[in-house]
Structure formats: structure tokens, C-alpha cells
Amino acid sequence: MDQIEPTLKGLRESLARQPEATLLSTCNRTEIYCASDRSDLDHTLEWLAHHGGVSPALLRSHAYTLEGGQAARHAFRVASGLDSMVLGEPQILGQMKDAVRAAEDAGAMGSTLHQLFQRSFSVAKEVRSSTEIGAHSISLAAASVRLAGQLFEDLSDIRVLFVGAGEMIDLAATHFAAKNPKSMTVANRTLERGEKLASRFGAEVMRLADLPSRLHEFDAVISCTASTLPIIGLGAVERAVKLRKHRPMFMVDLAVPRDIEPEVKALPDIYLYTVDDLAHVVQTGKDSRQAAVAQAEVIIDAGVQNFMHWLGQRRTVPLIQQLNAQTDEWRGAEIARAKKLLARGESVDTVLEALSRGLTQKMLHGALAELHTGDADSREATAHTVSRLFLRGGLSAENKER
Numbered sequence: 053m054d055q056i057e058p059t060l061k062g063l064r065e066s067l068a069r070q071p072e073a074t075l076l077s078t079c080n081r082t083e084i085y086c087a088s089d090r091s092d093l094d095h096t097l098e099w100l101a102h103h104g105g106v107s108p109a110l111l112r113s114h115a116y117t118l119e120g121g122q123a124a125r126h127a128f129r130v131a132s133g134l135d136s137m138v139l140g141e142p143q144i145l146g147q148m149k150d151a152v153r154a155a156e157d158a159g160a161m162g163s164t165l166h167q168l169f170q171r172s173f174s175v176a177k178e179v180r181s182s183t184e185i186g187a188h189s190i191s192l193a194a195a196s197v198r199l200a201g202q203l204f205e206d207l208s209d210i211r212v213l214f215v216g217a218g219e220m221i222d223l224a225a226t227h228f229a230a231k232n233p234k235s236m237t238v239a240n241r242t243l244e245r246g247e248k249l250a251s252r253f254g255a256e257v258m259r260l261a262d263l264p265s266r267l268h269e270f271d272a273v274i275s276c277t278a279s280t281l282p283i284i285g286l287g288a289v290e291r292a293v294k295l296r297k298h299r300p301m302f303m304v305d306l307a308v309p310r311d312i313e314p315e316v317k318a319l320p321d322i323y324l325y326t327v328d329d330l331a332h333v334v335q336t337g338k339d340s341r342q343a344a345v346a347q348a349e350v351i352i353d354a355g356v357q358n359f360m361h362w363l364g365q366r367r368t369v370p371l372i373q374q375l376n377a378q379t380d381e382w383r384g385a386e387i388a389r390a391k392k393l394l395a396r397g398e399s400v401d402t403v404l405e406a407l408s409r410g411l412t413q414k415m416l417h418g419a420l421a422e423l424h425t426g427d428a429d430s431r432e433a434t435a436h437t438v439s440r441l442f443l444r445g446g447l448s449a450e451n452k453e454r
Contacts, residue, residue: 072162087164131176140185175355207231215275268295276306
């Protein structure tokens with residue numbers, strides 16, 4: 053979260069045509085929401101690729117881009133937990149709210165994205181209160197505890213190591229702490245941040261650099277850092293297995309990209325689970341919730357329609373302002389003319405007649421001029437528009453008389 057504000061500022065400086073931007077980054081997704089009058093998807097992808105240290109072509113092959121109503125629908129589905137590995141999980145909603153706050157602090161949140169996300173939160177609340185979408189959801193952290201319970205007879209007799217100190221590790225530590233393990237230790241690159249998390253659970257804290265020499269002490273290892281390279285290698289785990297005299301070790305890698313080298317999974321006495329493995333665990337009962345998913349989609353559909361209607365109305369605001377300014381100018385000119393006529397002694401009836409005629413002529417001048425220009429098709433289209441705009445009152449009155 054600390055990196056979001058400078059990152060957003062860099063994005064907005066790079067994309068001059070994207071005045072509004074929000075960055076949502078979780079353990080398994082990175083999404084950029086932008087709002088502007090012009091689309092600049094290619095430039096946005098190039099910026100993200102450069103920022104992430106990958107080629108634009110590689111990123112483009114793994115990325116998706118959505119615009120307009122599709123982008124709104126996606127945001128609503130994400131907030132409601134329908135686009136998560138864990139169907140209906142509530143954690144993503146909190147992460148979205150954090151992303152919005154970070155964008156606001158960075159000055160990157162405008163009225164369009166503000167409306168989009170506030171409506172997303174409202175839709176998510178309705179989905180959660182009106183459907184059973186999240187009734188049986190299991191978070192990745194809870195799934196980790198569930199799997200550990202299948203391996204170890206008594207979780208109160210194990211030593212747990214948490215690698216990292218971010219939100220996911222915080223959540224995992226909360227779930228494991230509820231089982232009262234023998235000990236809990238937090239290893240983090242920044243000792244101060246590790247101490248802050250450890251103090252909440254009465255856990256020990258250690259430096260990440262000490263991990264290889266102490267890995268054998270722990271029965272369960274839960275890792276989720278922002279490292280771009282694995283921090284727990286095959287060699288370190290092999291040495292830990294020997295020192296443990298082949299007592300089983302439970303390992304969960306919640307990081308994307310991975311914190312633990314994939315080859316570790318092939319070692320005897322090692323039970324390694326990744327985010328993809330946990331996805332199968334947390335989907336238990338998914339089929340029974342499909343009816344709730346259908347109900348949620350209906351709520352989301354209504355939310356998207358309302359947002360797009362608001363967006364469409366908002367685009368006419370400048371025109372409405374121009375029309376109001378123009379009519380105010382006409383009204384002012386006619387009132388000034390009427391005052392002069394009154395000052396010269398003209399009767400009130402004569403002045404009112406001139407005032408009303410002057411305003412009417414000004415209002416109809418543009419429409420009447422358009423009816424006499426262009427080819428037959430354009431004149432017919434203009435006639436239809438003029439009739440719809442100016443004759444509705446007359447037609448309504450005529451219909452009433454009938």
C-alpha cells in the first residue's frame with residue numbers, strides 16, 4: 053500500500069490523457085482503472101510493463117482490457133466476490149476500499165471513478181445481504197489452516213513460521229492463532245514491520261536472512277512476500293528435512309510470483325501447497341451456490357445499468373450548461389429591451405408582446421435555419437428532431453383534448 057501513491061502519480065504523469073486512475077493490487081491480481089475522455093490502453097499497458105520489468109508483448113498476452121459498461125461490470129463483480137478464486141470471499145472488498153483511499157490520498161480519484169467504486173461497494177453490500185453468495189466461502193488463509201489440520205493431529209502442538217508481514221500473512225496469522233499453536237514466528241525483510249505484526253499475536257520475530265538456518269525448527273511455513281524471486285530454495289528445504297529427521301513439514305506459498313521454489317514439492321515429507329492448489333480446496337460447495345451467483349448477477353446488471361445511465365447523463369452536463377448560459381444571455385437582452393420600451397412609455401401589453409416574440413424568435417432561429425439547409429435526408433432528420441423537441445407539449449395537449 054505504501055507504494056501505491058507514488059506509483060499512481062507516476063502513472064498519471066505518464067498518461068496525460070488519464071486524469072483519473074486507481075491501482076488495485078492483491079496477491080493474484082493487478083488492475084488499473086482509468087477514466088478519461090480518450091482511451092489509451094496501449095500506453096497504459098506499456099507503462100505497466102515497464103514498471104513491472106517485463107516486455108509489453110508478454111504482458112499484453114496475459115492481460116485483459118475492458119471499457120465502458122464491461123469495465124463497470126467487472127468492478128462490480130470483483131467487489132461482490134464473483135471474480136475471486138474464493139467465490140464470495142469478502143477480503144477483496146476491503147482491498148478495493150484500500151485502493152480507493154490510496155487513490156484519493158494521491159489526488160488521482162475524480163468524480164467518475166468515485167461514482168464507479170461507491171456504486172461497486174453498494175452493489176457488493178446488496179449482493180452479500182440479499183444472496184447466499186458468501187455463506188460458505190473459505191478464505192485462502194482459512195483453507196491453509198484446514199489443510200494443516202489434515203496433516204497434523206493437533207495444531208496446538210506445532211510451530212508456525214510466517215514469511216512476510218503483509219495483509220495475507222496478517223489474515224493467515226489470525227486464523228492460525230485461533231488454533232493456539234505451540235509457537236508462532238514472523239520473518240520479514242523489514243524487522244520493524246515484522247515486530248509490529250508479531251506483537252499482535254504474541255509471536256517471535258526474526259530476520260529474513262536467518263530463515264535458511266532456522267527453517268528446520270518449524271512444522272508449518274506460510275509465505276507471502278512481494279519478492280520477484282523465490283526466497284525459500286530447494287537446498288534450504290533439503291537441509292531442513294534432514295535436520296528434522298524427516299518429520300513432515302507443511303508449507304503454503306500464497307505469493308504471486310512464488311516465494312518457494314516449485315521443486316520443493318517433490319521432496320519427501322514436504323507438503324507444499326500454492327495459491328492454485330488452495331483454489332480447489334476453497335471451491336468446495338461452489339455448485340450449490342450457483343443459484344446465488346445468478347441472483348448476484350441480476351443485482352450487478354441493475355447496478356451497471358444505473359451507472360451507465362449516470363455516466364451518459366454526466367456527458368451532457370457541458371451542453372446543458374452552454375444552453376443555460378445562452379438562454380440567460382437571450383433573456384437578459386430581451387429584458388433590457390423591454391425596460392427601454394417601458395421607459396419610452398410603451399404600454400405593458402406591447403412590451404410583453406415584444407418580449408415574448410423576441411425570446412421565441414431567438415429560441416427557434418437555429419432550428420428553423422437547419423430546416424432550410426442540407427439535403428432531403430438531413431432535412432427530414434432535422435424535422436423529426438425539431439418535432440420531438442418543440443412539439444411534444446402541443447401534441448400532448450391535442451391528445452388530452454381527444
